[in-house]
Amino acid sequence: xxxxxxxxxxxxxxxxxxxxxxxxxxxxxxxxxxxxxxxxxxxxxxxxxxxxxxxxxxxxxxxxxxxxxxxxxxxxxxxxxxxxxxxxxxxxxxxxxxxxxxxxxxxxxxxxxxxxxxxxxxxxxxxxxxxxxxxxxxxxxxxxxxxxxxxxxxxxxxxxxxxxxxxxxxxxxxxxxxxxxxxxxxxxxxxxxxxxxxxxxxxxxxxxxxxxxxxxxxxxxxxxxxxxxxxxxxxxxxxxxxxxxxxxxxxxxxxxxxxxxxxxxxxxxxxxxxxxxxxxxxxxxxxxxxxxxxxxxxxxxxxxxxxxxxxxxxxxxxxxxxxxxxxxxxxxxxxxxxxxxxxxxxxxxxxxxxxxxxxxxxxxxxxxxxxxxxxxxxxxxxxxxxxxxxxxxxxxxxxxxxxxxxxxxxxxxxxxxxxxxxxxxxxxxxxxxxxxxxxxxxx
Numbered sequence: 001x002x003x004x005x006x007x008x009x010x011x012x013x014x015x016x017x018x019x020x021x022x023x024x025x026x027x028x029x030x031x032x033x034x035x036x037x038x039x040x041x042x043x044x045x046x047x048x049x050x051x052x053x054x055x056x057x058x059x060x061x062x063x064x065x066x067x068x069x070x071x072x073x074x075x076x077x078x079x080x081x082x083x084x085x086x087x088x089x090x091x092x093x094x095x096x097x098x099x100x101x102x103x104x105x106x107x108x109x110x111x112x113x114x115x116x117x118x119x120x121x122x123x124x125x126x127x128x129x130x131x132x133x134x135x136x137x138x139x140x141x142x143x144x145x146x147x148x149x150x151x152x153x154x155x156x157x158x159x160x161x162x163x164x165x166x167x168x169x170x171x172x173x174x175x176x177x178x179x180x181x182x183x184x185x186x187x188x189x190x191x192x193x194x195x196x197x198x199x200x201x202x203x204x205x206x207x208x209x210x211x212x213x214x215x216x217x218x219x220x221x222x223x224x225x226x227x228x229x230x231x232x233x234x235x236x237x238x239x240x241x242x243x244x245x246x247x248x249x250x251x252x253x254x255x256x257x258x259x260x261x262x263x264x265x266x267x268x269x270x271x272x273x274x275x276x277x278x279x280x281x282x283x284x285x286x287x288x289x290x291x292x293x294x295x296x297x298x299x300x301x302x303x304x305x306x307x308x309x310x311x312x313x314x315x316x317x318x319x320x321x322x323x324x325x326x327x328x329x330x331x332x333x334x335x336x337x338x339x340x341x342x343x344x345x346x347x348x349x350x351x352x353x354x355x356x357x358x359x360x361x362x363x364x365x366x367x368x369x370x371x372x373x374x375x376x377x378x379x380x381x382x383x384x385x386x387x388x389x390x391x392x393x394x395x396x397x398x399x400x401x402x403x404x405x406x407x408x409x410x411x412x413x414x415x416x417x418x419x420x421x422x423x424x425x426x427x428x429x430x431x432x433x434x435x436x437x438x439x440x441x442x443x
Contacts, residue, residue, distance in 0.1 A: 009037055009193045019197045024049070031056040034205055034212035035065040037193075041091040050091070054182060063208045064182040067196055070099040071135045071189035086135065090175065090184060094142050094153035097175055097186055099135035107257070108134055108171055109250055111161040116239060117207040118162050118174065121199050123246045125163060125172060125191060132188035134163075134171040183208060270395045272363050274323040279307050282321050282358050282391070285398045286310055289406040305346065306339040306355060315411055318343060318355035328361040328374035336386060356410050360391040367392055387412065 016023050024030050026046045030053040039053075040046035057064035068088045088097040102108075110122035125132075139159040143152045156178045161170035162185075175184040185204075187196065205212050227235070269281025283293050286308070294309040296318075306318040318339055322332040336357045343349055362370040374390055375381060389409050397405035 014193060019194060020201045021197060032215070034209055034215075035067065035200055037067050037196075038069060039066060041089055047091070054092075057209075058179075058181045060211060062211050065200070065204060065209050066182060066184040067200075068097075068184055068186050069189040069191065070097070070137070070186050071101070071133060087140075088184075088186060090157070090177065090182070093156040093177055094144070095156045096140050096142055097159065097173075097184075098138050098140050099186075102134040102136050102165065102169075102171060104133075106134060107166050107253070108163050109166070109253075110246060111164045111170070114162060115207070117199075117203040118160075119246065120203050120239075120242055121185070122163050122172065123242055124195050124199055125187065126246075126249070128192065128195060132190035134165075134188060136165065136169040136171055137173050137186055139175065266398065267395070270360070270391045270398070271367055273360060274363065278323055278360055278391070279321045282319070282394065283308060285394055285406060286319075286410065288398070289403040291407060291410065300346070305343060306336065309350065309352075310410055311350070312407055312411060316350050316352045317410060318352055319358060319410065320355065321358045321360075323360040323363055324374075325364045326362060328359055330375065330377075330380055332359060333357055333375075333380075333384065333386075333388060340386070355386050357386065357388045358391060358394060359388060367395075 024033055026044075026049060028049065030036070030049040033053050033056075036050055036053050039050035041050070054064045070086050070088055072086065086099045088099075090097070108126070110119065110126065114122060137159065139155045139157070141152060141154045141156075143150050145151065158176050159170060160174045160176060161168075161172075162174060163172035164170050172188070173186050175186060176182070177184075266281050266284050269277045270285070273281050279295075283295065286293050290312065292311040294311075296305050296307060296309055299309070307321045308319040310317050310319050318336070320332065320336040320339060322328075322335075324332070336355050340352070340355050343352060359374045361374040370390075370392060372390065372392065374388055387409070394406065394409060397409065
């Protein structure tokens with residue numbers, strides 16, 4: 001005899017009574033059940049019980065409410081990102097709901113125009129921590145054979161999106177059968193069952209199968225026609241609060257996405273950049289601290305001197321920007337010294353009072369594994385007259401929006417303007433478009 005197992009939801013830790021349900025398993029009569037969870041269409045595995053449940057709902061004029069998880073491949077099948085798939089066969093309809101895994105980190109949101117129950121289901125699934133692995137859903141026709149002749153059947157029923165990708169692809173949806181009797185919710189397989197069961201009891205059943213609530217004698221507490229005014233007001237306030245939460249959460253996710261997009265170029269450039277990408281990132285950080293920056297390669301028409309000329313508070317310094325995949329070469333500092341010595345020989349140059357070397361060393365390592373300082377030879381350190389700045393230090397000042405610290409790294413404390421107090425993140429003086437390049441220096 002083939003070994004059979006109960007569905008994944010039949011785990012001993014699931015508190016059915018505490019969640020307000022009494023489960024009926026294969027072999028039990030399902031005619032008076034309120035909902036079907038992960039039903040099977042195979043004989044001996046729940047097909048008869050599901051058919052009884054559906055027939056009884058139809059005879060009472062009720063909706064047959066069903067929940068079907070998707071996203072678990074059969075044992076022994078290797079999941080391939082290009083070929084993995086899963087599907088749900090509703091049974092009576094000659095259609096199937098197919099799912100394909102969505103890449104990690106994909107952005108999803110609630111579909112527009114959802115009703116109360118479906119909107120709250122979207123909210124609860126989007127609030128799961130961790131979030132389940134999402135699968136894009138599609139409703140497909142099926143092909144069968146009649147006398148060895150393939151016969152294609154078009155899709156039957158409709159798929160109503162509840163949670164969608166940014167491209168509008170459904171990842172959670174309700175399939176409504178052609179006769180309107182069955183409403184089947186297709187959710188990710190990893191969705192916790194307590195989340196789904198609480199939603200069913202509090203919102204799904206009261207909206208779609210109120211008769212089941214009356215049979216269970218719960219209608220006195222959930223039926224709008226029997227609620228007191230205060231109960232109605234409290235319920236309306238709760239629904240409004242949850243709707244506001246959904247909207248606010250979506251707004252914050254969009255805001256976070258914009259901030260990440262704006263910061264990514266500078267962050268990647270400072271921590272892992274080389275060449276022009278690193279120079280651009282350093283320039284963006286300095287300009288966001290109100291430092292006037294001139295790209296000397298552009299200004300002089302080639303690599304004739306340092307990378308950047310930086311001015312602030314009546315002072316100007318040359319900034320050389322270098323990278324090293326491993327140990328920092330002392331030659332990078334000697335290049336800066338040479339550029340300072342040759343600066344006055346160039347035509348129409350601005351007077352300067354020194355320079356600085358910005359060095360992205362060990363850029364192939366993750367930042368936490370890098371040395372804090374690029375150089376450590378005592379004799380070399382003692383001979384230095386110009387600052388050497390690791391991009392890690394510049395990055396820390398930039399990400400905390402500490403513009404004073406950025407300027408001190410380049411210019412030091414010699415000028416009175418440099419001795420201003422450190423600006424705390426979020427203070428009024430620091431809110432000046434940190435990720436925006438300034439167009440001019442301070443007057």
